[in-house]
Amino acid sequence: MNPTKLSTLSWGEEISFPSSRKGDMYSHVVGARYPCRSVAYVPRLILSELAASNPKEMNVLDPFMGSGTTALEANLRAFNAYGLEVDPYARLIGSASVQKFSKVDLSKLEEFGSTLESKFRSTRSLKSMIPDILNIDHWFPEKNIDDLVRLKRVISDFLETTPKANNFLYAAFADIIRAVSYAERQSLKPYVSTRFRKQPAEVLPSFQKCLKKYLDGAQAVALLKDYGTGQIKWIDGDATQFKLDAKIDVAITSPPYINAMDYVRCIKLESSWVGTGSSDIFSEVRSSQVGEAARSKKREISADVLEIIGPDFLRIQEVDKERSKTVAAYFQDMKSNLNCVYKALKANAQYHIIVGDSVVRDVEVATHHHIGKIAEKIGFEWQGYFKYAIKDHRTSLPRNGRGGKIEVEHVISLRKP
Ligand SMILES: C[S@@+](CC[C@H](N)C(=O)[O-])C[C@H]1O[C@@H](n2cnc3c(N)ncnc32)[C@H](O)[C@@H]1O
Numbered sequence: 001m002n003p004t005k006l007s008t009l010s011w012g013e014e015i016s017f018p019s020s021r022k023g024d025m026y027s028h029v030v031g032a033r034y035p036c037r038s039v040a041y042v043p044r045l046i047l048s049e050l051a052a053s054n055p056k057e058m059n060v061l062d063p064f065m066g067s068g069t070t071a072l073e074a075n076l077r078a079f080n081a082y083g084l085e086v087d088p089y090a091r092l093i094g095s096a097s098v099q100k101f102s103k104v105d106l107s108k109l110e111e112f113g114s115t116l117e118s119k120f121r122s123t124r125s126l127k128s129m130i131p132d133i134l135n136i137d138h139w140f141p142e143k144n145i146d147d148l149v150r151l152k153r154v155i156s157d158f159l160e161t162t163p164k165a166n167n168f169l170y171a172a173f174a175d176i177i178r179a180v181s182y183a184e185r186q187s188l189k190p191y192v193s194t195r196f197r198k199q200p201a202e203v204l205p206s207f208q209k210c211l212k213k214y215l216d217g218a219q220a221v222a223l224l225k226d227y228g229t230g231q232i233k234w235i236d237g238d239a240t241q242f243k244l245d246a247k248i249d250v251a252i253t254s255p256p257y258i259n260a261m262d263y264v265r266c267i268k269l270e271s272s273w274v275g276t277g278s279s280d281i282f283s284e285v286r287s288s289q290v291g292e293a294a295r296s297k298k299r300e301i302s303a304d305v306l307e308i309i310g311p312d313f314l315r316i317q318e319v320d321k322e323r324s325k326t327v328a329a330y331f332q333d334m335k336s337n338l339n340c341v342y343k344a345l346k347a348n349a350q351y352h353i354i355v356g357d358s359v360v361r362d363v364e365v366a367t368h369h370h371i372g373k374i375a376e377k378i379g380f381e382w383q384g385y386f387k388y389a390i391k392d393h394r395t396s397l398p399r400n401g402r403g404g405k406i407e408v409e410h411v412i413s414l415r416k417p
Pocket of ligand 1: 034035036037038039063064065066067068069070084085086087090237238239240253254255256257263288289290
């Protein structure tokens, strides 16, 4: 079933969506390679239902914004998008994905596309612009390193006259990095197979193709009459520590899974090339990531969280003390997030959380259930719950140490009374 109404779903119902990105329009094409991107259908389902019953302006928050899926769905309904995100690379992609260009800017971008080849041919590489990537020759052929620098120089010259296109063009530039490297396309974490050496794609044609796709998306957005501000209002702080006083009409998010994904590692090549990443930034971002082992050192676990996760926590602790601390810190961080979102919501507003359960040291942790229970302690009413099968495994995660994939995502719907 492909549902159109959230309110008609029964508790725990498993629904299905078409394969996640096929046929997606507008700027959903921007940053489509961002790791663990959410399916757009969930925010679409929630926001279109709200738009139908409540057509006035609404403020939509995603505290774990990633590449901006929720924000784009909000903008498509002329709602305001608010967000938090600790990774500057994701903020660049998210900002690019919601942007609306004027006709004038779009024609400048088109002209940029049509004159790109001649500018590229007359631009030389510069050693000083090669990013600081450890063993860069392991990742890229020398020719592609030079060509990426040449392309970056052409982009930055163009941005001097059209600075508004900064995020958009660097998102397209980031999009081709994996293809022009030796790293496998299919794996989320970059790695080079020594058995089957990949033939990297060429830089210029890859970028031209990507730019065309992005421009098609931007043109579709430019034609829309009712569109939001074309921006994400980025909130200071992080998802576990921020302040927004009762401003938000609905929050929708997909937090990281427990200790399942090293986002920083996944995007390190792209982020280094576009200039949002360096080893210092990577270690700072990593230590802010909810679900990362590094967080557990700083967290005191409260009694109510321990009571809810207790049996799982003890079973993991028996076999792996460190991992049990990471798991506990994850739920403590989610408690802080729930508290912040609770305060940010207006009365009666909802918070929808999309999350997969995890298997940690052979213990099945019902993440969605525990988050729902913690939310109830804070004062939320747990109003609805459905799940769906993940069809597009680019968005899914390898299960830590167990092979296989997380096949189902859960959506819990909470209401602030
Ligand atoms: C599952 S992804 C979100 C994907 C997003 N819905 C999309 O479609 O791209 C989780 C995101 O949370 C971010 N994140 C992790 N810890 C955070 C924190 N403490 N505050 C804000 N963002 C955080 C990660 O960098 C990552 O981009």
